[in-house]
Amino acid sequence: MTNTMLQGTLTIELGTTRAAAFAGKLITDAGGDVVTLEDSRRRARLTDAARIFLDAHKDVVALETAQDNVVIEELVPFADLVVTDLPQDELVRRGLDWDSLRSLNPRLSYVRLSAVGWETEGPAGELTMQALSGLMEMVGDPQREPLALPYGIGSLQLGLHGAAAGTTALLSAARSGQGRLAEIAGSEVLASYVRIYGAVASYYGIPLQRDGRRAPGSGGRYPFGFFACRDGYVAMICRSDREWASLLAMMGDPSWAKDERYQDLYGIAMKYPDEVDALIEPWLLEHTRDELLALAQKFAVPVAPVRSVTEVMEDVQLRDHRDFFDVLRTADGRDLRVPGRPWASPQRQVELQGPRTLQSVLPAGPDAIDPHAITHSLALTISEAP
Amino acid sequence: MSSEPAGPALAEIEWLRGVKVVEVTTAVSAPLIGRVLAELGAEVVKVESRAKPDVNRARLPRPTDPEGFPAHESFQLLHESSASKKSVTLNLKTDEGQSLFLKLLGDADVFIENFVPGWLDRLGLTVESLREKFPRLVILSASGYGQTGPLRTQRSYAPVMSALAGVEGLIGYDDGQVMGCSALALADLNCSFTGVFLVAAALKGREQTGHGTHVDLSQIEAASTLAGEAFVEAELNxxxxxxxxxxxxxxxxxxxxxxxxxxxxxxxVDTQSGTLAEGELLELKNLPAGRRSARETLLERLRVRGIEAAPVLTPTGVAKDRGFAARGFTQTVQHPHAMIGEVKVTSVPWHLDGRLPRVLGAAPLLGGDNPTILSRFVDAAGLADFEAKGVLR
Incomplete structure (x- = not known):
């Protein structure tokens, strides 16, 4: 079963940002037990919405620094993995660094996540990793300032890498009997993303700079970007002459398209994309996103609506055919639909509850962790709509 | 004396030593899963078709390419997504090709595929039949919409998927207008590392149960989890x-x-320093061109007051940055084709047991490992016969 792949493993999540929190979420999604040690900084730094989404299936424990010795002596010996995004100097000071913990538990693996892979002169977090990586430079209007990705997506990517490296470490440790160490920096994760797809532009000699709703130079073939339509925007991409022909057929084969000038997708992409945008735009503005999606399916063209999250919740494929959305029930009885596991697996429903005490999750304690009957915990203070 | 900073210790990582992976993949999202696994120590064999090659091999020559330039071996994305692997070519529409493919799978721990859902069924190689034949095999299917449902065969590119997932609609300036991030192909790379996570998790699960599994990964769903916080806000508000x-x-x-x-x-961003007067950052932002400061001056002025501040580097700036270089941001490998020469590949950005995974080689030549890999199952004369009959196309 894909929802119990990590059953029988215990991960300690020790952090204050979305990075460690998302790593822990993925591990628990795959069936691992995750104990999240939450201090006041974590509660302050993560929004209620973030904690609801990221922590719903974990054991969240309210932790005071004075309890570190209990964690070290009574939880670490039973753990398989630690995922942390705390600064190294703090980890050393608290005796929670890799060298200290592996001497207590040689099978323990350890993932340390940071915004930057080297010493920085000041605070460094989501902003620093997006700015340093080249990512911000690639997003936004060329006539305006660079633009960030929202909702801590940089930290979430760092957390994803942490989960992937941490799970590989768990596998390696299970086979070798020796715990592993992974150190990952968010700025390097995001910079690698920019460089990997920047390869398309580099190969064709296209300058790598933000170009509004269009990929730089349309990635060498027109179109590649987001286009306005009657009720919003659609993503529209053609990578081959065949897809371009299908797009034109979808538009009713307009007479302008017969000109050779509009058969050269590389030429359009590199030299006159605005000219062709202007030819296409009037037709797009006559159609809604749903109409365009229906036409795209009929003509096999990669065109799709830019959806809001509430529209995604109504996506028939995701909702009815994939059972994708989990249901989280708040203490006051409200059901929240949120993205579930992104692989085929049963839908989950869980009641959100308050934090547990550290003693209650200690394996040797009276309320020992039972992988089959975890009390899901979450400290909630849900704000009402303004 | 060179001014280039020394890079980190490179190593052939052995975390996945002994793990064998077979993939039938195209583009970036799924091939990159295999590359990461290879650089963690797995043997990864990319099974390819000369008739329907990976899209990263199907490149149009550039006007500047010299006569005889091997465009199908040179595209940078091919190396980014398939470095460090082996390549064999098989015509899966022939009985002999299928037989060799099944022998490869019988010897493998993991099978990764990302062609349009239904392609295995059309070959008579359903996932169910593969699981029955090879109960310890971990199968990862990566696709846009997943393997089930009416839209499962819908054509998708990364920005199409992140648009459908609700992510692109959240990216824009504070005027509320959608800008999106079409340059980043976020849905693809998010899928790649979700895939690495899932393969590792499935192998870990197999250690306990002795059984493989089939993981049906949807890129749209994976992208949607990046907007989870926004879904909660929408439900609450x-x-x-x-x-x-x-x-x-x-x-x-x-x-x-x-x-x-x-x-x-x-x-x-000033989250908690308490050292700035209200509007001070905005004043700096709105200074006229002639009164603006040098980058380093500005950074120092803000950082000394506890403000989080960072330069917005361009991709070129990242490539030149000494900090990134010292961390081994890229590695240079020699391509076996002389006309291609050196290839610079982005490192997997993980430091494991204090070492950076070494890129083991450029993307393999198409079918370049037919003799070494397929000779495990058929002798040289048999291979020559298969070649003549088009089985290795």
Missing amino acids: GSAPLPRGNADPDGTPWTLIPTERPDEWIAA
């Missing part, structure tokens, strides 16, 4: 969040401050 511009999720604004150089910026 009764309306969908709009783009909010440069800001933390809690609304704390980021300020983009222009420097004295054209289109050069620093980003800054």
